Amino acid sequence: MTRLGTSAYTGLPWRIHEFTGDFQVEDTWAFRTPGAGPGDFPVMLAAMRERGGLANQxxxxxxxxxxxxxLGAIFGWDKPSAGVGARVASLRDRLPADLRDAPRGPDSEQLPLTPVYELGTEAARELANKTVHTVMHLGWAPRPDGDHELRMTVLVKPNGLFGRPPSHRSATWSSTRP
Structure with missing residues (x-):
């Protein structure tokens, strides 16, 4: 696993760029997949699902x-009323018509993320709580050596006072003081 710069995500023509302009890139990672070819993304997703889940980490x-x-339970950050479809509209509501008809991908008891869409070279899942609306984007990217690699990008959008970095919190607080 290798951490990449933001351009490794922004420089490719992912469909997700069409409707996440108000999100920021938090991190992008590459997972080496020696010998993987252009059509192997669905195989990689299936392998991740089989191996995935928190219990296997x-x-x-x-x-x-x-x-x-x-902490989320103590502070009430993760209540269903703060999640996708409640406090935060799902990204599915923003999808272009052709993506709305695309498969979402299976729900998973092992992951707290809700599927948004799944294509032959990319997939997205989202989660929201009282602090953040986040998206996990998985993309299948060509490498210079002819192989392909899995890229995972985490996109974030603050959701509420505690979702903002400290500099934003103080600015918000000071701007609302009497």
């Missing part, structure tokens, strides 16, 4: 997620 990752979900 390393102990430090499971611990961090457990802490985050516990």
């Amino acid at each position: 390393p102990a430090p990752v499971r611990f961090l997620f457990a802490v985050r979900w516990k």
Whole structure:
């Protein structure tokens, strides 16, 4: 897994660019897939689903997620009333007509992300709570050596006061003071 610059996501003609202009790129990562060809993205997604889920992640990752979900429960960040379709409209509502008819991809008990769409070379899932609306974009990108690699980009849009970085919180707070 290699961390990439933002241009590794923005420089490719992904369909998701058409309706996520108000989101910011948080991170982009490449996952090497030696020998993978142009049509192997569905195979990669199937392998990820089979291997995926939090239970199959390393102990430090499971611990961090457990802490985050516990904090979310304590502070009420993750209530259904704060999620996609409630407090935040789903990205599915923004999709161009041809993408609305595309497969969404299967729901997963193992992931808290809701499928938005799934194509032959890219897929998107979203999650929202009281702090952020986030999108996980998976894309199948050609490499200079002729192989293809999986790229995962996390897009974020603050959702509420605690979703903004500290500099934005103080600016918002100071601008609303009497």
